[in-house]
Amino acid sequence: MGVACVDDRHKILITDYVWPSTDPEREVLAELDAEVIEADSGDEDRLTELAADVTGILTCFAKVTESVVRASPRLRVVGRYGVGTDNIDVDTCTSLDIPVTYVPDYGxxxxxxxxxxxxxxxxxxxxxxxxxxxxxxxxxxxxxxxxxxxxxxxxxxxxxxxxxxxxxxxxxxxxxxxxxxxxxxxxxxxxxxxxxxxxxxxxxxxxxxxxxxxxxxxxxxxxxxxxxxxxxxxxxxxxxxxxxxxxxxxxxxxxxxxxxxxxxxDVLEQEPPPPNHPLIGLDRAI
The missing domain is CATH 3.40.50.720 (NAD(P)-binding Rossmann-like Domain)
Incomplete structure (x- = not known):
């Protein structure tokens, strides 16, 4: 898929990750001469700022909201490190014809x-x-x-x-x-x-x-x-x-x-949970 822009170099925003480094991603993206931007915060305003002019977003747990998706007119794809896409505003991506990808066999x-x-x-x-x-x-x-x-x-x-x-x-x-x-x-x-x-x-x-x-x-x-x-x-x-x-x-x-x-x-609505979460004190809850 071509990208029509003055600077045709791809820019990829990595919102967050939980592994030691993004070296494997950088090696793959180097074949495209892509610039890789690692977010220093998962805050929506900060991600919106960093997403300006990117052509792709890779995300693990950070929320890719409508504001983040709309930040760049060049955005062409949002990829999720994992199976679920509930942290991505898929509806907004769909309305803008931006594919959302994921890893169906991850873990x-x-x-x-x-x-x-x-x-x-x-x-x-x-x-x-x-x-x-x-x-x-x-x-x-x-x-x-x-x-x-x-x-x-x-x-x-x-x-x-x-x-x-x-x-x-x-x-x-x-x-x-x-x-x-x-x-x-x-x-x-x-x-x-x-x-x-x-x-x-x-x-x-x-x-x-x-x-x-x-x-x-x-x-x-x-x-x-x-x-x-x-x-x-x-x-x-x-x-x-x-x-x-x-x-x-x-x-x-x-x-x-x-x-x-x-x-x-293994998963909670709010992570980490508050200290007074009612499940924490129950012996029969693991």
Whole structure:
């Protein structure tokens, strides 16, 4: 795609990154003789300032807002280091014919590992028993009730690469798999012996629920008080996707009041969470 401008040299803004350096990016972009700009702040005003006259943006967690997108008439692409694009104003990009790219297979095996680890830690009471021993107690009472995993039901909410990878890990442990995803058909899950069901059935019948949906306006708080009250009192919920998929304050009430048994949470609505976040003080929340 050509770029019509007085200075035809590409300028790429890297908003943020969590690895040691951007040397690999610079090596690739050097083939285009591109200028690379590393943001010194994720603040919207600063990113808007730095984005002026860029032809591309690479972002990890920083928010690429409408202001940032519109800052440069030369902008031709926004790329995300990762799977989700909820930190990018995709609607504005679409209206300006600016493609938004992402890495669909980024870390999906590792996220599935993490979800399975949280599930097993809750199923076996690892965290509560560890805390019990560290405080001088020697009893398995804090981890009760504890059930054999084989024959239990895992509900997977969202069946992309990560959901599928989790199912592959869960089946050897004898878990039965229910899947809810409005964008797939039953034959997609039949090959591994899973069953495609509606959301209500997944919520009410699952002993474990693992959330793997993308964050969109439609999926915001897809697990809220109604769903938590409908779950089994012995069930656990796992979230390694996006924090806002679950109403955290309803989740804290659900655990505290015994609507459900506990949760394994890798992502939160606000990161880092405030010191008084209600989930932090709950023994049955990892």
């Amino acid at each position: 999906y095996e590792e996220v599935a590992d993490h979800a399975m680890a949280l599930l097993m830690a809750q199923a076996r009471g690892i965290s509560v028993l560890d805390r019990s021993v560290r405080t001088g107690a020697w009893t398995n009472q804090p981890a009760r009730p504890m059930h054999r995993m084989r024959g239990r039901v895992l509900g997977i909410l969202g069946y992309g690469r990560i959901g599928f990878a989790l199912a592959q890990r869960a089946i050897p442990h004898g878990l039965q798999i229910l899947v809810h995803d409005p964008y797939i058909t039953a034959d997609r899950v039949a090959d591994i012996g899973a069953e495609l069901v509606d959301k209500d059935r997944l919520v009410t019948e699952s002993d474990f629920i693992s959330v793997h949906a993308p964050l969109t306006p439609e999926t915001h708080h897809t697990i809220g008080e109604p769903e938590l009250r409908a779950m089994k009192s012995t069930a656990y919920i796992i979230n390694t996707a996006r924090g806002p998929l679950i109403d955290e304050y309803a989740l804290a009430r659900a655990i505290d009041q015994g609507w459900i048994a506990g949760a394994g949470i």
